[in-house]
Each structure stands twice: as structure tokens, then as C-alpha cells.
Amino acid sequence: MPDGPLPRPERPERTLTTPEALQAAGLIPAAALPGAMAVAERYSISVTPAVAALIDPADPADPIGRQYLPDPAELATAPHELADPTADAPHSPVPGVVHRYPDRALLKPLLACPVYCRFCFRREAVGPEGGVLGEAALEAALGWFARTPAVREAILTGGDPLMLSPRRLGMILARLAALPHIEILRIHSRVPVAAPERVTATLAAALAVETPLYLCVHANHAREFTPDAMAALGRLHAAGVVLLGQSVLLRGVNDSPEALEALFRAMLRARVKPYYLHQLDPAPGTARFAVPVEEGRAILRALRGRVTGLAWPVYVQERPGGGGKVPLGPDYAANEA
Numbered sequence: 001m002p003d004g005p006l007p008r009p010e011r012p013e014r015t016l017t018t019p020e021a022l023q024a025a026g027l028i029p030a031a032a033l034p035g036a037m038a039v040a041e042r043y044s045i046s047v048t049p050a051v052a053a054l055i056d057p058a059d060p061a062d063p064i065g066r067q068y069l070p071d072p073a074e075l076a077t078a079p080h081e082l083a084d085p086t087a088d089a090p091h092s093p094v095p096g097v098v099h100r101y102p103d104r105a106l107l108k109p110l111l112a113c114p115v116y117c118r119f120c121f122r123r124e125a126v127g128p129e130g131g132v133l134g135e136a137a138l139e140a141a142l143g144w145f146a147r148t149p150a151v152r153e154a155i156l157t158g159g160d161p162l163m164l165s166p167r168r169l170g171m172i173l174a175r176l177a178a179l180p181h182i183e184i185l186r187i188h189s190r191v192p193v194a195a196p197e198r199v200t201a202t203l204a205a206a207l208a209v210e211t212p213l214y215l216c217v218h219a220n221h222a223r224e225f226t227p228d229a230m231a232a233l234g235r236l237h238a239a240g241v242v243l244l245g246q247s248v249l250l251r252g253v254n255d256s257p258e259a260l261e262a263l264f265r266a267m268l269r270a271r272v273k274p275y276y277l278h279q280l281d282p283a284p285g286t287a288r289f290a291v292p293v294e295e296g297r298a299i300l301r302a303l304r305g306r307v308t309g310l311a312w313p314v315y316v317q318e319r320p321g322g323g324g325k326v327p328l329g330p331d332y333a334a335n336e337a
């Protein structure tokens with residue numbers, strides 16, 4: 001065996017969805033296989049070729065690997081962790097719709113994602129199986145939007161709406177945009193960074209609608225903005241899509257002023273305006289990612305003044321039990337005294 005770091009595995013051709021595939025690709029050691037298999041019985045796994053190429057397997061603390069590689073710690077649910085931390089279920093007037101705020105509502109046309117993040121707040125719901133709204137359910141959901149004129153903004157989430165075919169996504173957007181009270185369309189997606197090759201010219205064309213379309217890109221580390229991801233975001237921007245960024249504050253991924261500064265600067269270079277930095281929601285088995293709110297505030301305080309105001313997201317927390325999002329500060333004035 002030669003000394004020095006292990007060679008980087010080659011970029012796999014396919015998405016890796018089993019512990020065995022992760023091990024064969026050199027992303028987890030053989031010793032980690034039994035633990036990963038136990039996790040796989042409960043939670044979905046998916047590592048796209050783009051993400052696999054970003055993981056440094058020689059670094060057990062790699063901030064990309066940490067977001068996507070299963071860990072036996074996921075099987076321990078802490079007492080405060082909840083299966084539905086944002087309490088979407090009680091706010092669902094029809095299947096696939098969540099309506100908590102008067103002027104906007106979520107539409108979840110599917111539950112599949114390009115990757116399955118180990119800290120996901122919807123981890124009990126997302127996955128590749130089933131999870132697509134059938135024709136009748138989609139019609140019922142669109143019917144709800146049609147007869148709810150207070151809703152001005154339709155927010156497509158899931159799962160990841162950019163996992164739909166461009167045809168189906170284009171149809172859904174067109175149907176929503178045709179409603180006279182819908183002023184804004186929004187999509188939340190991890191595809192531009194996790195599977196940038198899905199952002200084809202056809203997909204970009206499906207997103208080029210007259211109604212303003214905001215795309216909120218989920219990314220948590222500067223390294224996720226690869227040249228391919230930047231190109232995908234460039235195609236979306238060229239199609240007239242307004243790009244926003246959302247991130248989760250995660251232990252071992254972006255829990256320092258330097259990591260957040262690099263992340264937000266990477267977003268701005270990709271024409272993505274940081275929108276939200278989320279406090280971690282207490283989904284089952286996610287405790288290893290938790291950063292206390294006070295620490296989050298201190299990290300953000302250290303950034304103020306050092307980076308352009310354009311880089312500044314709102315630090316928010318989902319109130320338990322479906323209370324909605326609340327800003328967490330930091331409270332500068334109080335701390336300057």
C-alpha cells in the first residue's frame with residue numbers, strides 16, 4: 001500500500017441509492033456498511049454523481065459527505081425530535097397542499113428528491129417510492145388553488161419539483177399561472193447543485209413563464225457551487241428565473257463565520273441572493289447537526305460588516321407545532337451597548 005491520502009474514487013455514472021453502492025464507490029468504508037444498512041431500512045439514500053464527485057472519502061468529517069452519507073446516529077431519536085416538526089399535516093386542506101399563511105400555499109407534486117439529506121425536516125415523508133400526486137389528486141390540488149383567491153403565491157416544493165419531467169412541471173406552472181389571483185410562482189429545489197445536468201434547455205424553457213418565478217436553491221456549503229452548478233443556475237437566470245438561496249445551519253457543515261461567508265459569497269457569484277438561513281428543525285435522528293440558536297447568532301454577528309449586505313439571509317426558526325417561521329436575530333443594537 002502506498003503512503004499518503006487515498007486516491008479519490010472516480011465519479012460514478014449513476015446515482016447511488018444503497019449502502020452497498022456507496023461502499024463500492026469508495027464513499028463509506030466496509031466497516032460502516034452494517035450501520036448504513038440499518039439506516040437504509042428507515043430512511044432513503046441518494047447520492048448523485050455530481051455530489052459523489054464532491055465528497056472527499058479520505059476525510060470522515062467532509063462537509064459534503066456529512067450532508068448525504070447515512071450515519072447510525074440517525075436511528076437514535078432524541079426526546080425533543082418530532083416526525084413532522086413543521087406540523088404540515090394539520091394545515092393541509094387537500095392532499096399535496098399546505099396552507100398556513102393567508103397569501104401563499106405550498107403544493108407538493110411529488111416526494112422524490114435528487115439526494116436525501118440526512119438532516120431533512122421532511123425525512124419521514126420524502127423518498128422515491130409512491131410519492132407523486134396522481135392525476136385526480138393533482139386536479140383536486142389545482143382546484144383548491146383556483147377557489148382560494150386569497151392565495152397570491154404558489155410555492156412548489158416536495159420532494160423536489162425539478163425532479164418532475166419538464167412537461168409535467170410546465171403544465172403545473174401554466175395551470176397555476178393562469179389563475180387570475182396567482183401573482184408569484186416559487187419553487188424550492190436542490191437540483192441545481194445536486195443534479196445540475198437535469199437543468200436542461202427544455203427544463204429552463206418550461207420555467208420561462210410570464211408570471212414572476214422565484215427559485216429558492218437549497219445549498220449549505222460553498223463547494224456545492226461547482227462549475228456545473230454555476231452553469232445550471234446561469235441557464236435558469238437566462239430563462240428569467242429569479243434565484244434565491246436557502247441554507248440550514250448545520251454542525252460540521254457550515255457552523256463558522258468563515259464557512260457561511262464562503263457559502264454566501266459563492267451564492268452571490270452564482271446570482272443567488274441568500275434568502276433564509278434555517279435553524280435546524282428537530283426531525284428524528286438529526287441531533288448531530290444541531291447548532292444552538294445563541295451560537296448561530298454569534299456566528300452571524302461575526303459576519304456583519306465583513307460581507308456585503310447582499311449576502312445577508314434572514315436567520316429563521318420554525319416554531320414547534322406549526323407556529324410558522326420567526327426571525328432569530330442576531331439583535332445587533334442590543335449587543336453593541
Ligand SMILES: *Cc1c(COP(=O)(O)O)cnc(C)c1O
Pocket residue numbers: 086098099100101104105106155325
Ligand atoms: C416556509 C413556508 C412558506 C414560505 O414562507 P416564506 O416566509 O414566504 O418563505 C409557506 N408556507 C408554509 C407552510 C411554509 O412552511
Ligand code: SF4
Pocket residue numbers: 112113114115116117119120121122123126158159160190218
Ligand atoms: S432535498 Fe430538501 S426535501 Fe429533499 S431530502 Fe434534502 S432537505 Fe429534504
